[in-house]
Every structure is written in C-alpha cells, then in structure tokens.
Amino acid sequence: MALPTTSTAVTFPAGATTGGSPVLAAPVLPDGRPALVVAETPFHPLDHTWPDQPADTGVVRVGGVELAVVDCVTGAVGPDGTFAVAEEIPVRRGDEEWAWLALHVLDAVPGDPADLVGAPAELVVDAERRAALSAAHTSCHILAFALNAVLAPRWRKEVRTDSLGRPDFDNLAITRSRMDESGSRDDYRIGKSLRKKGFTADDLEADLPGIRDEVEALLAQWLKTDAEVRIEVPGPALTARRVWHCGLPDGDAHVACGGSHLGRLGELRSLAIELTMDGDGGLVALTRPERA
Structure with a gap:
C-alpha cells in the first residue's frame, strides 16, 4: 500500500465545508476500518495530542457512490514508510520528517477500496454540525479570556500573561478541554503548583456565583461588538501552527489553535456559563x- 509522503492540505481553517480532490490512498486502519486519503480536504480531523474538538463527519462521493465519513483521524507516515495512527504516532505532532495525513474513516466501502485510488472525490462536511462545533470552540476561547480577566485580582505574584496582558489562568491551570455540539467543558486544576505560582483560591467556591455573573456580563459586552474572528494560517499543511485571533475591546486576543471557528462574535446570540468545583477541588x- 503506497501512502502519500506529503502532508494533507486542509481548508477548514478558512471555513470550507466542501471540496474536491483526488484519492491518494485507501488504507485499512489498525482497527480494521477503511479510510481514504486525499490531497486536500475540508474535513477537520481529531487532534490526538489535544483532542478538544471532535472530528468532522459527512460524505465523500467517489467512483459513482456516496460514502459516509463517520470519523476523521490523524495519521502519519515516517521517512522509512512507517504508518501510524493517532496515539500510536511515535513522534511529536508536526515533525517535519513525517507526512501528516487526514484519514477519512468510512462506514463501509463496496468492493475493494484500492479501486478508488486515483479517482476524483467530492468531499462534503456536515455543515450544521461543523457550525455547532465552531460555535463551541470560539466560545471556549473567549470564555478563557473573560475568566482570565475576572480572576486577575486573585494573583499575588507575576505569572505568564495572555495576549491581553492578564494573568493567564486558563493556560496555567487547564488540564482538559472537550467540545460537542452543545458547547464545551474545560477542567482546571487548582492545586499546590498553581498556589505556589501565586493564585489565591481562598473562598473560591463560595465566590463562584459572583465570578460567573462577572464573566457572563463581560462576554455579553464582547458579543455586542460583533468582533471579527480570524485564523492566521502560515501554510496549508494539516499540522501548520495556526493562531486564533479576535479583536476584543481591550486588544487582539490570540492563542494557538488547530480547530474550526465562527467568523464573527455576532454569530452568537448569547453565551451561558456554569462554574462548579469538582470533587478534587x-x-x-x-x-x-x-x-x-
């Protein structure tokens, strides 16, 4: 099975949900599922190193048939031809000696998948699902900046700041982020390490209702600005280091991000927040x- 030695080009950072490209390979993944590799795709694959945004789903039309794309995962091909998928990839994401591939996982393929290699393919992402995930991802980022702003008075030492100059609670404390079509969940560890850095957690749980109200009020102000959201894209390769930008009233909020996003904050009518403490503090x- 010949696999590409050039990384997949992706168009989802610009908001694309459709595209056309030749099929370059049709590997069977280690778990037995069939997949297609194309030269350029609008599909967003799951990032196995920080799996916050789920993969796009949709269809691919090729060889006169429409095939359901039920998942999209990241694969990589090494300089010696080694093929690995997701967590089994043995090198750091973006290693320049490896080719990085978007693997369009199919529900089923009639006949031999290898017969599709070389055929032109039409790729169509589930646009409504993408829009919901993009809303969740954009909301997750602006929540982080709002949370940093509201929690800033709780720092008694100088620490790393976000792009707006505030102590970067989100970056320093986050342990996990997950999104679905309804929104996002971010988990923050508030332990000895964060306290040593200068974060004051005294009465934090009791203060959460007030913190939530401040965060929601700030977010409501930002949504009213209808600020532009854009993705800085240095190149088309799947693993190119992309940066999310949003022109908030206090400046250009930006953070490295490989996901999909809305085009403006005005695409959100409102953003509700819930803050709670978990069993581990x-x-x-x-x-x-x-x-x-």
Whole structure:
C-alpha cells in the first residue's frame, strides 16, 4: 500500500465545508476500518495530542457512490514508510520528517477500496454540525479570556500573561478541554503548583456565583461588538501552527489553535456559563452558546 509522503492540505481553517480532490490512498486502519486519503480536504480531523474538538463527519462521493465519513483521524507516515495512527504516532505532532495525513474513516466501502485510488472525490462536511462545533470552540476561547480577566485580582505574584496582558489562568491551570455540539467543558486544576505560582483560591467556591455573573456580563459586552474572528494560517499543511485571533475591546486576543471557528462574535446570540468545583477541588467551566 503506497501512502502519500506529503502532508494533507486542509481548508477548514478558512471555513470550507466542501471540496474536491483526488484519492491518494485507501488504507485499512489498525482497527480494521477503511479510510481514504486525499490531497486536500475540508474535513477537520481529531487532534490526538489535544483532542478538544471532535472530528468532522459527512460524505465523500467517489467512483459513482456516496460514502459516509463517520470519523476523521490523524495519521502519519515516517521517512522509512512507517504508518501510524493517532496515539500510536511515535513522534511529536508536526515533525517535519513525517507526512501528516487526514484519514477519512468510512462506514463501509463496496468492493475493494484500492479501486478508488486515483479517482476524483467530492468531499462534503456536515455543515450544521461543523457550525455547532465552531460555535463551541470560539466560545471556549473567549470564555478563557473573560475568566482570565475576572480572576486577575486573585494573583499575588507575576505569572505568564495572555495576549491581553492578564494573568493567564486558563493556560496555567487547564488540564482538559472537550467540545460537542452543545458547547464545551474545560477542567482546571487548582492545586499546590498553581498556589505556589501565586493564585489565591481562598473562598473560591463560595465566590463562584459572583465570578460567573462577572464573566457572563463581560462576554455579553464582547458579543455586542460583533468582533471579527480570524485564523492566521502560515501554510496549508494539516499540522501548520495556526493562531486564533479576535479583536476584543481591550486588544487582539490570540492563542494557538488547530480547530474550526465562527467568523464573527455576532454569530452568537448569547453565551451561558456554569462554574462548579469538582470533587478534587478543581474548577469546571461549561459554556453553552446560543447561535444567532
């Protein structure tokens, strides 16, 4: 089985949900599922190193048939031809000696998948699902900046700051982020390490209702600005280091991000927040965006 030695080009950072490209390979994945590799795709694959945004789903039309794309995962081909998928990839994401591939996992393929290699393919992402996931991802980022702003008075030492100059609680404390079509969940560890850095957690749980109200009020102000959201894209390769930007009233909020996003904050009608403490003393933030 010949696999590409050039990384997949992706168009989802610009918001694309459709595209056309030749089929380059049709590997069977280690778990037995058939997959297709194309030269360029609008599909967003799951990032196995920080699996916050789920993979796109949709269909691919090739060889006169329409095939359901039920998953999209990251694969990599090494300089010696080694093929690995997701967590089994033995090198750091973006290693320049490896080719990085979006693997379009199919529900089923009639006949021999290898017969599809070389054929032109039409790729169509489930646009409504993508829009919901993009809303969740954009909401997750602006929540982080709002949370940093509201929690800033709790720091008694100088620490790393976000792009708006505030102590970067989100970056320093986050342990896990997950999104679905309804919103996002971010988990923050508030332990000895964060306290040593200068974060004051005294009465944090009791203060959460007030913190939530401040965060929601700030987010409501930001949504009213209808600020532009854009993705800085240095190149088309799947693993190119992309950066999310949003022009908030206090400046250009930006953070490295490989996911998909809305085009403007005005695409959100509202953003509800829930803040709770988990059983281990950590903070859990839930976002529930309402699209306009």
